[in-house]
Amino acid sequence: MISYRRSGGGEMASMPDEALPRVLLSDQAYEVVRRSILDGTLAPGDRIVESEIARRLGVSQAPVREAVKRLAHEGLITSMPRRGSYVTQISTDDVDDAREVRAMLEEAAAREAVTHFDAAARRRLEGFVDGMRKAAESEDLAAFRAADMGFHRTVVELSGNVYLPRLWDVMESRLLSLRVVGDPGFTGSWAEMAESHQDLIELLASGNRGRAAAAFHDHAAGMERPGRPNQDG
Secondary structure, eight states, X not given: OEEEEOTTSOOEEEXXXXXXXXXXXXXXXXXXXXXXXXXXXXXXXXXEOHHHHHHHHTSOHHHHHHHHHHHHHHXXXXXXXXXXXXXXXXXXXXXXXXXXXXXXXXXXXXXXXXXXXXXXXXXXXXXXXXXXXXXXXXXXXXXXXXXXXXXXXXXXXXXXXXXXXXXXXXHHHHHHHTTSSSOTTOOSOHHHHHXXXXXXXXXXXXXXXXXXXXHHHHHHHTOSSTTOTTOOO
């Protein structure tokens, strides 16, 4: 197991050992640490000890150091001179800013996606909705989040704008780490959340660009259902 010291000297958080092939080590170290941050194994404030990660993965510190730099660039890790690197703390301002940018991005994407919506697009999107339904039934949050992100990225791709998917890629890690998508603290119905995505599909199919854009904006901003501030999907 790979262990991480909790901030404040608390108990160690652990993640499974993983044997890495001697190729693209920095990419694989990056994926291991990134996944542990996004699935909550590494909590905000946990210290990242490069030497320990390298020892557990059986690699030198160089690829791990490069992985940490990439994660710091994405905002998932905060590195401080002479103090080390830590999983970035979540602030209300960070969440609000990410939610605002996501809402603007999805509004723009949906407006254009309407003009590219066809039977193939419906099949792809409904596949993700089915995945969310199954995940809700089995209470598998990780699977729900994966299907949720796949749904929204597909809509961004359907926009036909080559820059929007790139912006989404920049945002994706932060949307997950800040719990702007698939918030584990959401107390509503995950089944209803899945169905809200089916409603979005029907709006794309309607051909009404303005209504679709407004619906995706409100969905991303968590404004669909009053009294449910954590609704994000």
